[in-house]
Amino acid sequence: MPEPILRLAGVHTHIGQYHILQGVDLAVPRGGLAVLLGRNGAGKTTTLRTIMGLWKASSGSIVFDGHDITKMATPDIARLGIAYVPESMAVFSDLTVRENLYLAARNGPLDEARVDWICRFFPALxxxxxxxxGNLSGGQKQMVAIARAIVEPRKLLLVDEPTKGLAPAIVQSLMAAFRELKDTSTSILLVEQNFNFVRTLGDTVGVMDxxxxxxxxxMAQLAGDEDLQxxxxxxxLDSHQ
Structure with missing residues (x-):
């Protein structure tokens, strides 16, 4: 097995007086899609935000592609090739769709061929x-947020609840986009509540509590074992198809 592109070892995160992550161990396979499942409040979003440096780990280590990023600032983590799509979407409401994507294209003008590739999955863009x-629907804003994260090639995508608010047809388009991203050796760590969606896409799974x-x-083991679910x-999982 190749070395995982991302590995968390014994990660603890405190937010104020609250001890949220309590020794998280997790690996994301290089070029694969890892899924993080768990009940609300289990620590899934905190895990993504800690990887991205938005909240700092109190202890433990986070290693990405050979770099220890545990104490790095968020902009420096992003420059290493990690993009984060939060559940809140966080689009720039006063800017156009084009301007939102343009801001994310850090290496120069928009690559029109890549924009056309993205719009094949999300033609509404x-x-x-x-x-x-800001004038778009919640589902359309989610499309913008995801498109912004992949407007340039990234080594790793951290995606929090991407199907939330999306119509079934758009969910299918998103599934196709993630499959093609995997084919380009993009690694993905996905937090999601649509279990049928992740069962189809996921290579590995971690369950938090x-x-x-x-x-x-x-993922195939969990998807095929109802007792384990x-x-x-x-x-x-069958009850959420």
């Missing part, structure tokens, strides 16, 4: 190309 992003990773393994998640 071209329709609203010159509209202020109360600030710990309580299970890691192949019930024990770890309190539900069956």
């Amino acid at each position: 071209k329709k609203f190309w010159h509209y202020p992003a 109360d600030g710990h990773v309580v299970h890691t393994g192949a 019930q024990r770890l998640l309190g539900l069956s």
